Amino acid sequence: DGGITQSPKYLFRKEGQNVTLSCEQNLNHDAMYWYRQDPGQGLRLIYYSQIVNDFQKGDIAEGYSVSREKKESFPLTVTSAQKNPTAFYLCASTAGTTANYGYTFGSGTRLTVV
Amino acid sequence: LAKTTQPISMDSYEGQEVNITCSHNNIATNDYITWYQQFPSQGPRFIIQGYKTKVTNEVASLFIPADRKSSTLSLPRVSLSDTAVYYCLVGDNGNTGKLIFGQGTTLQVKP
Numbered sequence: 001d002g003g004i005t006q007s008p009k010y011l012f013r014k015e016g017q018n019v020t021l022s023c024e025q026n027l028n029h030d031a032m033y034w035y036r037q038d039p040g041q042g043l044r045l046i047y048y049s050q051i052v053n054d055f056q057k058g059d060i061a062e063g064y065s066v067s068r069e070k071k072e073s074f075p076l077t078v079t080s081a082q083k084n085p086t087a088f089y090l091c092a093s094t095a096g097t098t099a100n101y102g103y104t105f106g107s108g109t110r111l112t113v114v
Numbered sequence: 115l116a117k118t119t120q121p122i123s124m125d126s127y128e129g130q131e132v133n134i135t136c137s138h139n140n141i142a143t144n145d146y147i148t149w150y151q152q153f154p155s156q157g158p159r160f161i162i163q164g165y166k167t168k169v170t171n172e173v174a175s176l177f178i179p180a181d182r183k184s185s186t187l188s189l190p191r192v193s194l195s196d197t198a199v200y201y202c203l204v205g206d207n208g209n210t211g212k213l214i215f216g217q218g219t220t221l222q223v224k225p
Contacts, residue, residue, distance in 0.1 A: 105157025
């Protein structure tokens, strides 16, 4: 079955550490997205990529970095510059490059700073 | 970017029909309206999408009036498992693919 795989499901980070969240899709989708969700809130866009080797900042990109070396993969690194990284992180992909295409989401990674 | 407004929460009972209305006054000509469902600690799941009039699938119906400034998601005969957050989204017309998520509507279905 095609889909998006996020790993790990739970991640604990110490203060000052960088951590990388994995997102892999086998849907042959062109565009991929990273969202952050805080308790009781909607999703906020961190970064997105519409094509390999290219990506754009979303609304809350500070303290995060991404790469898109392969069509299937869009890893997100949470750097030590992100002051409040504890949140639920969701990766998504879509077949086209407009929001009119339906999004497929992964099951999420819950990051906690300890 | 088109912004949506929907009720923060709704309560219902099992077996009832639930209608959630979303307003999107600034919807662009090319934008579709899409609804997602999210359970706790899971990613949102696509429910239904439409452009105008009425769309129906095995899960829900979507009603869109002629002016397209609002839409109504209709869930027939809800069950306890329909308790979730429902998001109404309108795609931006800048060909960025960015979706703007609001707080959504938390639907609580009671026995």
